[in-house]
Amino acid sequence: MGLEQFKNRNVGQQEYVLLDLEHTPQTPMGKFKQVVKRTFKPELFVGLGVTMREMINALFKGQMHTIKYPFEKLPISPRYRAIHEMLRLLESGHYRCIGCGLCEKICISNCITMDTRYDENQRKEVSEYTINFGRCIFCGYCAEVCPELAIVHGPRYETASEQRASFSLFEDMLTPIDKLNLQQEYDGFGAVTPNADENIKKTPLAY
Amino acid sequence: MSEVKTVENMVSITIDGTTYQAKEGEYILNAARANDVFIPAICYLTRCSPTLACRLCLVEADGKQVYACNAKVKDGMEITVDTPNILEERRAIMEVYDVNHPLQCGVCDKSGECELQNYTLELAVDSQSYAIPDTKREVKDWSTVLHYDAGLCIVCERCTTVCKDMIGDAAISTTKRGGEPLDKAYKETMPKDAYAMWNKLQKSIIAPSNGTDYTNCSDCGECTAVCPVGALTGRDFVYTSNAWELERVPATCAHCSSGCQIYYEKKHTSVFDRSEKIYRVTNEWNYVSLCGAGRYGYDFENRVEGKDEAAFNAAVEAFKKAETIRFNSVITNEEALMLQTLKEKMGFKLVNPDARAFQKFLGAYAKAAGQSLYSYDFKEVMVTDFVISVGASLRNDNPNARYAFNNIQKMNKGAGLYFHPVGDNLVPTFGKNIEVFTHKVGLEEAALYLVLDLFADKEKLPEDVKSYLESFKSTTTKTVKEKVMKEVTETVIDEETGEEKQVTKKVPEMVEKEITIEKNGLVELLGKESDAFDAAFEKMMKKKESFSMIVGEDLYFHDRAENIAKLIALIEQTSPVRVAMIPPKTNSLGVALICDLDDEATGYTVGYNENGDFRLSALGDGDLDMPAMNQQEGTLTNMHKRVTPTNAALEYNGYELNDLMKVLVGAPELTVDWTEKLPVEKGFRTAKFDDLPNGYLNDGTENRGYALENITCEAEAIAVEKIDENGVLEGEIVYRCNPQRQFNDFTDKAHEIFEGFGLYAAPEKAKALGEKVEIDFGGKSITVDVIEDERMEGDITALADFKSEADVYSLFGPSRYRKVTIRKV
Amino acid sequence: MEVVSYRNVETFVQHIPEVTALGVWIKAIIILAVISAIAGFGTYVERKVLAFMQRRLGPMHVGPYGLLQIIADGIKLFTKEDIVPQNANRFIFMVAPVITAATAFIALAAVPVFPDFTIPEWIPVIGGTFVPSIASDLNVGILFVLGMMAAGLYGPLLAGMAQANKWGIIGAARTAIQFLSYEVVTGLSILAPIMIVGSLSFVDFNAAQAGGVANWLVWKQPVAFILFLIAGFAETNRTPFDLLEHEAEVVSGYATEYSGMRWGMFFIGEYANMITISVIAAIVFLGGYSTEGLGWLWIMLKIAFFFFLMLWVRAAWPHVRPDQLMWLCWKVLMPIAVINVVITGIVMMV
């Protein structure tokens, strides 16, 4: 299903027609005329016609709207903010998160917590990372603030859980290493804008 | 005493059109800061010498471009902070700083409080005009606590400056980076100062100054505190938390009597353990410098599950049957007052050896001097230009005293006399004008007499003292060879004219001469050549205006403490020298003022953080748990004669002393309700705890708690006794003295403090002693490890006393030096 | 216009075997079972048709194409707790749904449903029994059916009044006015065809229209047909006249407090009524059935058409306000019906 129709948000430019509503007749004659008019106008049959047409369309022209969730799912907009995913670097497979803590700081519902440490390779290692999805309001700030495009919103929108607090750990969100080739780049909140190249200032870092 | 200080004249200056008052002789930068005017500056540290590394502080003063951190204010000076040219310089400087600076704010520990970040944003650097190949710069651990990431270093030299000018170790310095030379073309195109700064930056980097990879310093961590970027950090802290996550709890350091202002910075332990933990200690490093104990000894909290009622009831019973309470001075004023109240209501004996000795000494001093407290605090000491230290192992006893001693040498072109029996090779490096007397144990009186001799106005001295001092003087005649120019008149015949001429020539000739030399027997007694000292002293005294003296614990634990106290009072009376004392432990001064202490413990004893039949302990090893200092509110009296508040950084769920008080004699709701009850007659104020501030003002004014009042009392005529040379100890001597960074059980508990308990000895002595020794105190003995201390010299060894369990105090008794027999084991 | 004589009918009836009591019993059981099943199936069809018209799939998951949904619903209805509200009149509350269901099925007794047949001889006990198409071929069949359906008014009325619930009361009141009012229209509209046929028996109606589409009464009485249809919708409580239990206004009207199988009985009653009305319309106006060949299939189709029409209308039209409903009944339909009867009479006399 295409997304074109969702993307047109220029509501003001659609062509609305103002209905010419008749006034309630005052005289008995007027009322009689109205009754006659309504009785003999085939408006009711137009209604029947419409429903019949839709039924035929649905049954024979493949215009059935029903999506048999959960067996079928609608593709969602890339801007949709569902359960988070932690991405990996495509080249090395190392997780992208550098442990800067910006997501933790910006999170409006305080549901991100992380532990970092100085590891053997003199790098900052993210030793623990959790999001409490029971508290998350899916505002997308974390994805937007992340400088590494490490935390993003994935397409998994089924968030029901058995308990009010439902924690996801780093491993749960991280792209499995064997599925690295399936990892999708996210183009929603916080992603690089299409015109990003134009905004880069050139610096003579010749070296 | 402020009236002794030279009255600082105020001058008026104009900054950007507004007129301000400033102290005469102040640097423009400090004057601006004191008046809340912002001038960008990175490399300058208040209380240290300007290094002119960053050149950001450029301002225009009276039409000339000057560096605000290095130019002094003059009356009527017109200062402009931003001119187009200066703005261009500053922007170029910031761009240069950003050249090859790794873009790793995301992981950097400093992010959020980084001055490079701040100034880059402040000066709106959004593009880069300069470039140069980068040099590989390595990450190194300089010591057990220091972590240096050279890649981030902007070579502002704040670390080296503070280490040299304040701490005194001078353990780090700039060294060659080996970077590429700058492109010549920049010289023409770049603003001048930016180019000069870059030129220097490109050449240097920081490294331990001893040439190795390790600093071997006192591990105070002050360099990490002043570093404006993430280059220097505590090893334990690296990458564990962002600055903005940490909650700052303003407090007072609980380890020594300096009572430094600190912030405990805390957050939850981990994702899974939500209980709070202290991650680091920070300070207002422009105005106070910490030592390694303060900075790294923060995790000494006593975590208890909850209130242990059985133990509490047992404690109540113990108090009911006890005769004595034994404690040490690592307690708050409030707790001291509680113990005093217990003594008054229940008749306990209060035993606290360190505070007791200090109390007696202070009492003797007060009687002689007519004031309840010593004259100077250490802030006042710091602005003098001649400092004397007697009876304190400067390096170990008190960091702030040592920093003051060092800072005077560096900043005030000062001079110093250091009297101490234990040899130390760090103190002489503080400055060129330091004379170190490594005298015999027991001759502290002689040192004070020498001070009298050197500084006292002889007219004011009592006759007996005058003649006693004279008695040391002797004149000897000595034959010295001297070069004398002799005029010789010769008759020469002019060869051309044949005329005879009288010519006068000067010819050097060695003559034997008899001279009389005054010999000062005191100097000789203290182990120095009299005449050499005289010559040195003359040089030291040049252009000196203010004099101070630091006295330490050796004197309080001296057989002749009373006489010594009197001598000190006499020195103050007759000379311009003013005295500051180092209380032996954290709150010894407070305890000495608040409590009536007893000498001997009798009967059933309750120990508070000390040994006893029933033990209250904040170390978690007692019969009833007590909160540690980082879990308590309260006030401490520090050696600056200030009552400073400290706050609870971590939660404590158990019983406090106040809960016991409630049951035993009745008490107000909270511990801090005692604050306003502190004895006014001793100089305290009836101030509510919650009203006590804890910080510094922009001009460096200490705005913490309140200063004790120095109460004048009736002075007796001072009758001092002569030097008692019988007290001199010789042979195998042990000195009761802690290693640096260790003060008490609490510093020992902290995981980032590694100095062990044992017998510290100079390297050669240590080699001679072997690994483990038994020290026989004549009756009692103790077996300890021998630990080498490269900074020590001589034969005297130092036994640490920070472990209350080892009960070193009772081994030494009323003295800090003991003659012992040491056996290898 | 051809008038079918009573005698003709007599001879027609004589062709068929004798109707025994056992045959009637069997027929009754068949009607009960089959109509109940069809009512259930009707719910399925209704859901499906409505869904299709809204471009949905409707029930899909229970059984192939959701066919077993009916069974699932049945199980649900049977196993649900039977709740009687505290302040309800217990006896009446419990009896009311039975009235609805009973009247609906009793009405069906006089309606020809399914062809007659003889049970094969080899089946024991009942073998050889003749099962008639009408359980009880009354000569006043139409009157009986209409009367029974009118009596069905007591079901909702009593249910609504007995349950001590304001929505129930409103539902009951609406039942009374709607059913009573439209009874008049039904009666008057069907009067004209009766006048023409001159009999109240369905068999006579059927016979009167035998011989092809051209003979259907709908051509002679189009106005009566439309009036009857409209009134039929009202009588069966269908959109656009589903005011009795219109959930946007009165929660569930008279059925508010009902649950389980009692509610199910209302439901079955309603569907049985829909079938009855469809059958009447088919027989009275659309030529009924024929005993030969595929004649029975034809009437099935006709009934099915009416049934479908009801669903279709439901999908397309909004419902009317109660005042519009009354207005329509008394000011529009009733006068037209009267005029229609008068005109029919005049035409017949001329």
Ligand code: SF4
């Ligand atoms: S989406 Fe919003 S609420 Fe959820 S984790 Fe991210 S920042 Fe927090």
Ligand code: SF4
């Ligand atoms: S903002 Fe991105 S890089 Fe930073 S900690 Fe969060 S996920 Fe990691």
Ligand code: SF4
């Ligand atoms: S030192 Fe400052 S500018 Fe450099 S990476 Fe760290 S936070 Fe960023």
Ligand code: SF4
């Ligand atoms: S830790 Fe202290 S002594 Fe060591 S280098 Fe740093 S400032 Fe100097």
Ligand code: SF4
């Ligand atoms: S380590 Fe820090 S304080 Fe020292 S020179 Fe480098 S940036 Fe400055």
Ligand code: FES
């Ligand atoms: S602050 Fe003055 S040169 Fe750096």
